Each structure stands twice: as structure tokens, then as C-alpha cells.
Amino acid sequence: MKEYQAQLETLQKWIDESKKIVFFGGAGVSTESGIPDFRSVDGLYNQQYKYPPETILSRSFFDRDPEEFYRFYRNKMLCLTAKPNAAHKKLAQLEAAGKLRSIVTQNIDGLHQAAGSKRVWELHGSVLRNRCMACGRDYPVSAIADSEGVPRCSCGGIIKPDVVLYEESLSSRVLQGALSDIQQADMLIIGGTSLVVYPAAGLVNYYQGHRLVLINKSPTPQDKNADLVLSGPIGEILDQIQV
Numbered sequence: 001m002k003e004y005q006a007q008l009e010t011l012q013k014w015i016d017e018s019k020k021i022v023f024f025g026g027a028g029v030s031t032e033s034g035i036p037d038f039r040s041v042d043g044l045y046n047q048q049y050k051y052p053p054e055t056i057l058s059r060s061f062f063d064r065d066p067e068e069f070y071r072f073y074r075n076k077m078l079c080l081t082a083k084p085n086a087a088h089k090k091l092a093q094l095e096a097a098g099k100l101r102s103i104v105t106q107n108i109d110g111l112h113q114a115a116g117s118k119r120v121w122e123l124h125g126s127v128l129r130n131r132c133m134a135c136g137r138d139y140p141v142s143a144i145a146d147s148e149g150v151p152r153c154s155c156g157g158i159i160k161p162d163v164v165l166y167e168e169s170l171s172s173r174v175l176q177g178a179l180s181d182i183q184q185a186d187m188l189i190i191g192g193t194s195l196v197v198y199p200a201a202g203l204v205n206y207y208q209g210h211r212l213v214l215i216n217k218s219p220t221p222q223d224k225n226a227d228l229v230l231s232g233p234i235g236e237i238l239d240q241i242q243v
Helices: 002-017 027-031 059-064 066-077 086-096 172-184 200-206 234-238
Strands: 021-025 100-105 120-122 125-132 159-163 187-191 212-216 228-231
Touching: 002 228, 021 086, 021 172, 027 234, 059 066, 086 100, 086 234, 100 172, 120 172, 172 200, 212 234
Parallel strands: 021 100, 021 187, 100 120, 187 212, 212 228
Antiparallel strands: 125 159
16 A cells, blocks of 8 residues: 555655656547447357457458448447546646646547547547448437438438548547657556557557556556556546645
């Protein structure tokens, strides 16, 4: 307990002394809002779907069987009643206070923006943005959530979520923005991610500072390189930080 308290005090001190913090987060940030990590498949999964989630969430599967893709997507990827948790709220407060430069997230739920964060690099896109593949018309998430089968535009084209599927490239604009912020950061906090999904996880290697903080429930490949490692739920830990 004393060691944990000392770690919290170090985290607080570093945050107090920093002005260009970047937060890099993953699924663990959203699970505390009740959004399940799609990789942690529940017991009913195999009864409902013939393919693993990574297969269904690939571009080739989307093109081949959009109806099955959307059956999975509506059931497992849309959690529209979820609300920002303590981690989202604290990060928004840090940004408002001029401490946090930006958030780089692997999540697609828009909860950072819902909490008030302004500068958010969404590496894997967002379920809240959707576009017709034929004419390019934009649609809200309700166009998918409230439809059945394959959602279609008034022009007849298929509406696709602005979510980066397996086999698709990350946005070069988002990548460049995230990379630039990480390189210029005076503190990098990594939270709620196992750092195994690439190329996203590779971005943290571009951090050049001396305050690399890792907050996660389980060990990550970067633990050995971190200046501070806190084990536990990200929301519970950040909630104890004073802004």
C-alpha cells in the first residue's frame, strides 16, 4: 500500500510539472464504462457466430458478407448507452487546465469527446461517423443502429462505419497528428491497453521523454521501458489525481 501511495504521489508530481502530456489509451479505458473488449468473447459467442471477431471485423469479410458483419457489429460494437467514466472525465479536466496536449485512442466509442476532450486522435475511427460508400453522404450512428440487415443510403449505396477494419490502413492524417504530439510530449501516460495491436502500439516507441507512465491491470511489453508502472483500473487511479 505504501508503494502504491508513493507511485500515486510521483504521478501527481509529474503531472503538476508537465505542460504537454499525451495520453495513449486502449480498450481498458472503455471497459470501465461497461463497453466490453470484443476480444474477450463471452460464452454465448460461439453459439451466435461462425467466425472469430477478427475475421468478421476484416474488410474482406465486410465486402463478402455485409449482412453477417452488421449482425455482429450491432450486437457487439455499438454500446450507445455507455457514459464517460472517471478516466475520461479526468483527462478532459487535464486538457482544460492546459496540462494535457492530446489523447491518442484505439477506441471507437467517442467517449473522450463526450467527456469534453477536444484534441483526440482516433486511430481506429469512430462508430459515430458513417458514410455511404457510393455517394459519400454522411450518416449518424442511428442510421446503422436503427436499421436492419445492410444499411443503405437513399442512393442505394451501402453505409459503412468510419471504423478501421482489419486489412485497412490507418488514416495518415490521424497517424501524423498522433505521432507529432507523442514526439513533442513532456510526459506520456499509457493506460488501459496491452500494447499488442499494431501499428497503433508502435507509436509509443516515438516518445523521447523521460516520464513514461504505464497504467494497466496486467503487464505490457513496455513495462520494462517505463519510468513508472501502476497496476489497477485506469479510472480508479486517475480519479485520485488533483487538477
